[in-house]
Amino acid sequence: MSSLAAAAAPDLQVDEAVRRRWWPWPRSCSSNTTRRKALLAICAGATVIVVLFAGGSSPDGMLHSLLFHHLQGFEDRPPFNLTTDHLLDGLLTAEYGYQSCRSRYEFAGYHKKSSHQPSPYLLAKLRKQEALQKRCGPGTAAYKKALRRLESNAADVEDDDDCRYLVNISFRFRGLGNRMLAVASAFLYAVLTERVLLINADKGDVPDLFCEPFPGATWLLPRAGRRSPLTKLDDYQGGSKESLGNMLQRGVAGVSADGNMSWLSPPQPPPYVYLHLAGVYGFHDKLFYCGEHQRLLRGVPWLFMRADGYLVPGLFLTPPFVGELEAMFPEKDAVFYHLGRYLFLPSNAVWRAVTSYYSANLAGVGRLVGIQIRVFQEKKPPQQILDQILSCVRDEKLLPETTTKDNGTSSPYGVLVTSLSSWYYERLKGEYGGRLAGGVHQPSHEGRQRLRNEAHDVKALSEMYLLSMCDVLVTSGFSTFGYVAQGLGGLQPWVMSRPSPFEEWTEGQAAPEPPCQRALSVEPCFHSPSSYDCTVRRDVELDKVTPYIRRCVDVSWGIKLVNQSRDGQW
Numbered sequence: 001m002s003s004l005a006a007a008a009a010p011d012l013q014v015d016e017a018v019r020r021r022w023w024p025w026p027r028s029c030s031s032n033t034t035r036r037k038a039l040l041a042i043c044a045g046a047t048v049i050v051v052l053f054a055g056g057s058s059p060d061g062m063l064h065s066l067l068f069h070h071l072q073g074f075e076d077r078p079p080f081n082l083t084t085d086h087l088l089d090g091l092l093t094a095e096y097g098y099q100s101c102r103s104r105y106e107f108a109g110y111h112k113k114s115s116h117q118p119s120p121y122l123l124a125k126l127r128k129q130e131a132l133q134k135r136c137g138p139g140t141a142a143y144k145k146a147l148r149r150l151e152s153n154a155a156d157v158e159d160d161d162d163c164r165y166l167v168n169i170s171f172r173f174r175g176l177g178n179r180m181l182a183v184a185s186a187f188l189y190a191v192l193t194e195r196v197l198l199i200n201a202d203k204g205d206v207p208d209l210f211c212e213p214f215p216g217a218t219w220l221l222p223r224a225g226r227r228s229p230l231t232k233l234d235d236y237q238g239g240s241k242e243s244l245g246n247m248l249q250r251g252v253a254g255v256s257a258d259g260n261m262s263w264l265s266p267p268q269p270p271p272y273v274y275l276h277l278a279g280v281y282g283f284h285d286k287l288f289y290c291g292e293h294q295r296l297l298r299g300v301p302w303l304f305m306r307a308d309g310y311l312v313p314g315l316f317l318t319p320p321f322v323g324e325l326e327a328m329f330p331e332k333d334a335v336f337y338h339l340g341r342y343l344f345l346p347s348n349a350v351w352r353a354v355t356s357y358y359s360a361n362l363a364g365v366g367r368l369v370g371i372q373i374r375v376f377q378e379k380k381p382p383q384q385i386l387d388q389i390l391s392c393v394r395d396e397k398l399l400p401e402t403t404t405k406d407n408g409t410s411s412p413y414g415v416l417v418t419s420l421s422s423w424y425y426e427r428l429k430g431e432y433g434g435r436l437a438g439g440v441h442q443p444s445h446e447g448r449q450r451l452r453n454e455a456h457d458v459k460a461l462s463e464m465y466l467l468s469m470c471d472v473l474v475t476s477g478f479s480t481f482g483y484v485a486q487g488l489g490g491l492q493p494w495v496m497s498r499p500s501p502f503e504e505w506t507e508g509q510a511a512p513e514p515p516c517q518r519a520l521s522v523e524p525c526f527h528s529p530s531s532y533d534c535t536v537r538r539d540v541e542l543d544k545v546t547p548y549i550r551r552c553v554d555v556s557w558g559i560k561l562v563n564q565s566r567d568g569q570w
């Protein structure tokens with residue numbers, strides 16, 4: 001494909017290295033020849049949007065390895081003249097080479113400047129966590145020692161050994177948005193409890209989507225030996241005997257004679273505890289958010305956590321953490337804005353796809369409106385959803401009226417549509433295409449969500465970042481995809497109301513009114529909080545406990561962080 005053709009292409013493109021993970025190699029060409037040609041094309045500076053998304057153990061993983069080893073071998077150092085903008089006001093450090101992770105230094109140039117800056121205390125905590133990851137992470141003597149003790153079922157931690165670990169278990173059958181929110185939650189919990197964060201990720205998941213966030217250390221969990229509890233992480237569920245909830249029910253832990261929560265049988269911490277914090281989890285699992293249970297977990301060397309959403313508002317309701325969190329985040333509605341930009345820097349391959357599409361289609365648009373469409377009820381008529389979108393953008397004056405008489409000039413607006421279907425894009429293009437100077441664009445339309453599909457996740461992540469580069473955002477309620485995009489961009493979206501994704505659409509069901517509402521803050525919604533107040537031993541109204549927690553506009557039972565001093569306004 002010529003450079004001109006690549007620039008004009010309307011879709012994000014996934015190269016052969018990704019496609020062949022899912023389709024056989026053509027019989028007429030050898031894999032070595034193909035890889036060699038691909039590498040030469042990249043090194044020659046071709047403008048094709050290349051997405052190298054391959055695990056290290058596969059034949060295509062060799063191309064990924066060759067490329068990045070090649071790049072790191074040629075003056076892989078930070079660029080000159082770095083500013084605070086490049087380093088996101090101190091969130092990032094200049095300890096990475098430019099070629100190994102271009103998005104670290106280019107991210108700010110594609111996003112609008114926000115007045116929200118990380119607090120000095122948050123920056124100090126991040127530097128402390130980076131030092132901990134480097135001192136205790138995989139490859140260190142401390143990690144090898146901790147792993148031996150785990151495999152030998154040793155429960156106690158020596159006085160001179162302060163390395164403790166939190167392993168985030170990736171949900172294989174959850175979308176990328178859910179998994180990213182879970183990782184951000186696990187990271188914040190690791191910072192609060194001074195634990196090394198390790199990600200148990202599928203091949204082609206975290207390693208190929210994101211750059212490593214910690215200088216001189218890895219957050220990827222190495223393969224464990226056969227006797228290690230780390231080999232069966234995917235088997236842990238809510239009913240597992242190693243879960244905190246199950247242990248509390250069985251009397252392994254409880255109130256001791258002195259009135260404090262303690263380990264009872266045996267009377268010392270276990271070598272590891274599994275934390276089940278996903279979906280419809282039980283009452284005893286939700287006791288994780290109690291202060292006394294957090295003190296109980298403090299002495300456990302290894303914690304394994306499985307979550308599928310954004311737990312951060314729950315941590316703000318956990319007494320031992322409140323003071324630290326308030327110091328780290330004076331503006332409560334900027335938590336994911338800071339954590340997401342720190343943790344989720346796209347790999348070179350993903351970043352290349354994002355910036356190439358942006359340059360070819362979206363650069364120079366005066367006002368870019370992102371519309372993220374997620375349909376949960378398959379039977380719901382698409383026309384009703386389209387009418388809701390059009391009503392929203394008209395009522396809120398997000399786009400110019402299409403009924404305005406055409407005087408030969410176009411409005412300096414542009415629209416970016418993300419949806420699994422092309423149907424909405426085609427109608428929106430017909431409605432607005434000729435009247436907007438920036439046009440209407442859709443990077444991809446996969447038809448359906450493909451879980452555990454590498455190429456699909458590359459496109460999903462690319463579109464999250466493209467949405468985060470918009471000036472205005474309209475999102476679908478309940479969608480974690482939209483939550484990530486709004487958080488990364490610092491955008492307070494208009495959220496299209498919809499019935500719960502667990503409810504079926506019924507014939508004649510009325511359209512939502514109003515069609516959309518402004519979210520109370522940029523923060524994602526916590527879909528499954530615990531209403532139990534451990535201090536008073538009863539359920540409480542969570543949105544009345546503290547001024548910076550409110551109910552979500554799209555999930556009536558969910559909660560989210562808001563900035564009480566600014567009424568959630570960015």
